[in-house]
Amino acid sequence: xxxxxxxxxxxxxxxxxxxxxxxxxxxxxxxxxxxxxxxxxxxxxxxxxxxxxxxxxxxxxxxxxxxxxxxxxxxxxxxxxxxxxxxxxxxxxxxxxxxxxxxxxxxxxxxxxxxxxxxxxxxxxxxxxxxxxxxxxxxxxxxxxxxxxxxxxxxxxxxxxxxxxxxxxxxxxxxxxxxxxxxxxxxxxxxxxxxxxxxxxxxxxxxxxxxxxxxxxxxxxxxxxxxxxxxxxxxxxxxxxxxxxxxxxxxxxxxxxxxxxxxxxxxxxxxxxxxxxxxxxxxxxxxxxxxxxxxxxxxxxxxxxxxxxxxxxxxxxxxxxxxxxxxxxxxxxx
Ligand code: ATP
Ligand code: LTN
Numbered sequence: 590x591x592x593x594x595x596x597x598x599x600x601x602x603x604x605x606x607x608x609x610x611x612x613x614x615x616x617x618x619x620x621x622x623x624x625x626x627x628x629x630x631x632x633x634x635x636x637x638x639x640x641x642x643x644x645x646x647x648x649x650x651x652x653x654x655x656x657x658x659x660x661x662x663x664x665x666x667x668x669x670x671x672x673x674x675x676x677x678x679x680x681x682x683x684x685x686x687x688x689x690x691x692x693x694x695x696x697x698x699x700x701x702x703x704x705x706x707x708x709x710x711x712x713x714x715x716x717x718x719x720x721x722x723x724x725x726x727x728x729x730x731x732x733x734x735x736x737x738x739x740x741x742x743x744x745x746x747x748x749x750x751x752x753x754x755x756x757x758x759x760x761x762x763x764x765x766x767x768x769x770x771x772x773x774x775x776x777x778x779x780x781x782x783x784x785x786x787x788x789x790x791x792x793x794x795x796x797x798x799x800x801x802x803x804x805x806x807x808x809x810x811x812x813x814x815x816x817x818x819x820x821x822x823x824x825x826x827x828x829x830x831x832x833x834x835x836x837x838x839x840x841x842x843x844x845x846x847x848x849x850x851x852x853x854x855x856x857x858x859x860x861x862x863x864x865x866x867x868x869x870x871x872x873x874x875x876x877x878x879x880x881x882x883x884x885x886x887x888x889x890x891x892x893x894x895x896x897x898x899x900x901x902x903x904x905x906x907x908x909x910x911x912x913x914x915x916x917x918x919x920x921x922x923x
Contacts, residue, residue, distance in 0.1 A: 615738070630670045632658075639719050697743075728752055783829035
């Protein structure tokens with residue numbers, strides 16, 4: 590704990606076009622969490638280069654993601670939002686932690702297996718060590734809580750293992766982080782295959798609502814959303830398409846599930862799809878407008894980027910110094 594608040598850390602990659610799943614499942618909750626915790630939200634650009642990136646595109650997307658954090662409502666005075674590459678302690682601690690992580694542990698990581706199958710021509714050491722950099726992200730800020738999706742739980746476990754190993758050798762150094770599990774229903778499913786998660790790497794663009802989709806595209810994608818032939822609006826696992834539409838509607842309007850089901854009782858799927866589409870447009874249109882406005886405010890955004898990188902570096906360097914002392918690196922002469 591750095592002050593009287595618990596510390597919360599999360600990060601997002603600027604690769605691909607963010608989806609409604611990323612917004613409703615992560616970003617939107619991050620905003621609320623920053624009322625109760627000292628939050629660090631990073632644009633993890635160093636993780637992005639584990640897969641080959643076009644430099645101009647990465648630079649543009651990373652900045653757009655930073656702007657999106659602000660547009661979504663994260664207060665840059667309250668939460669620390671910064672680019673991972675601006676705080677060199679991440680790379681420095683990652684190297685040290687590499688020396689306390691076993692090949693066998695990394696070999697078990699399912700994301701590494703998936704991604705190396707997908708990028709067979711570029712199975713690099715960074716991709717292999719991805720979870721160690723993620724552990725460094727988390728441990729640098731003495732993080733108590735990490736909101737992540739289920740797919741990142743294995744990485745969080747390894748982070749805890751590394752931290753405990755280090756603490757066992759050198760005495761208490763790192764806070765052992767816990768996963769922060771958001772409320773149920775935070776998983777938004779594909780509009781084309783409601784048994785699959787909505788994902789920015791889905792090759793079918795109709796499966797996902799992208800945060801920058803225009804209103805007509807949003808409406809059209811919902812019209813085409815896969816449902817079922819039951820002709821009955823109910824919230825149950827046997828009707829995953831309808832369940833997903835109701836989840837999206839509730840998340841966008843703040844309606845409770847039971848109330849939503851009641852409101853759509855006896856109505857057709859077409860009507861439901863239209864209402865869900867409108868509820869999403871009502872959320873995304875203002876968000877897009879705020880992004881466009883903020884993009885024009887170059888000096889304001891630059892100021893936030895600079896001030897927050899300094900804030901993050903201040904906290905991170907405290908932990909890094911502690912680690913240096915513990916492992917026996919010579920003191921710096923000041
Ligand atoms: P990829 O398709 O490249 O795996 P992704 O869309 O699954 O990407 P991530 O970058 O892995 O997104 O995740 C960023 C954050 O968004 C994570 O916290 C994750 O839990 C959340 N998230 C991603 N997709 C969804 C979804 N469909 N529903 C809820 N939350 C999601
Ligand atoms: N690997 C995560 C992004 C990420 C992260 C982190 C999340 C990088 N470092 C630290 C939580 C804490 C992802 O791809 N979703």
